[in-house]
Amino acid sequence: MTDTLLHKVIGQVVSQQAAAQQAALRAAQEAAAGSSSPLGPERPIGALHGGRFERWHVEATPPQEEETWLITYLDVITLLLAMMVVMLAFSEPVSQKFQGERRESALAPHSPVVQSAADSGTSVVPPVPLPHPVTAPAPADGPPLNTRPTQPPPPALPIGDLGSNIEVTVGEGVVRFRISSEILFASGDSALTPAGQAVMDRLLPAFNQAQDHTIVVEGHTDNVPINTVRFPSNWELAAARAGSVVRHLETRGLNPTRLRATGLADTRPIAPNATAEGRAANRRVEITMEAPATR
Numbered sequence: 001m002t003d004t005l006l007h008k009v010i011g012q013v014v015s016q017q018a019a020a021q022q023a024a025l026r027a028a029q030e031a032a033a034g035s036s037s038p039l040g041p042e043r044p045i046g047a048l049h050g051g052r053f054e055r056w057h058v059e060a061t062p063p064q065e066e067e068t069w070l071i072t073y074l075d076v077i078t079l080l081l082a083m084m085v086v087m088l089a090f091s092e093p094v095s096q097k098f099q100g101e102r103r104e105s106a107l108a109p110h111s112p113v114v115q116s117a118a119d120s121g122t123s124v125v126p127p128v129p130l131p132h133p134v135t136a137p138a139p140a141d142g143p144p145l146n147t148r149p150t151q152p153p154p155p156a157l158p159i160g161d162l163g164s165n166i167e168v169t170v171g172e173g174v175v176r177f178r179i180s181s182e183i184l185f186a187s188g189d190s191a192l193t194p195a196g197q198a199v200m201d202r203l204l205p206a207f208n209q210a211q212d213h214t215i216v217v218e219g220h221t222d223n224v225p226i227n228t229v230r231f232p233s234n235w236e237l238a239a240a241r242a243g244s245v246v247r248h249l250e251t252r253g254l255n256p257t258r259l260r261a262t263g264l265a266d267t268r269p270i271a272p273n274a275t276a277e278g279r280a281a282n283r284r285v286e287i288t289m290e291a292p293a294t295r
Helices: 004-037 045-049 051-056 067-091 096-106 112-120 194-208 234-251 276-282
Strands: 166-170 174-180 215-222 259-265 285-290
Touching: 004 112, 194 234, 194 285, 215 234, 234 259, 234 285
Parallel strands: 215 259
Antiparallel strands: 166 174, 174 285, 215 285
16 A cells, blocks of 8 residues: 555656646747747737827838939030030031032142142133034035924925915915905805805815825904804804815815814904905915925
């Protein structure tokens, strides 16, 4: 019995010592964890901002940025920009300045260009050749030939006696027949009279002989106005009379590609319209034979 009691006492003492050692170990661990933080055991941030710690909490004021240097920087940039504008306004373009320097150096008294020109006896600026007309090579013993297009001389036409009311004029490359309208047409009409057809037939041998000539028929009137249903003005009357002559020549076998009709009304008078004789002279038909241009 005494041994049993002794064993119990010894077991209790051992268990108490083990419990004490475990308690000491836990205390040491907690102390080590608390000493690792400068503020002691961790606490929520809200607990420091409220409760009994609120009167000791002061929010730190964030430092403000100083922007006064920006104003100085902008002033300096503005001054530099204004100075650049002033310098550009008073400066000369580089290309003009360079050309002026080259021209002055080239025209200097001792420059190589002037010196070489003086040695050769010529001017600094080369002479500009003047244009001259181009002429064909002249024969060995003759004047130069003119290359301007020329008109062939008018052929010898079988005209004969056409009467006092028909005028024939011969020019350079043209033959013009001026015929009074009193012979060809009735007053205010554009149809050829039998006498007018006979006059046109007398001109056919001349037209047929010069096959390469263009035949231009022009109708002319005086300044007396006309206002009918068929002819509202002298323009229609002059054109209709020229067309009648062209149609008659075509029916007589002339090539229509050689014919041309034009109405000029009273725009080309050959005499004053103040008198009856002048108006009669202006009422006419002119037929022009134009030769083709040759070179």
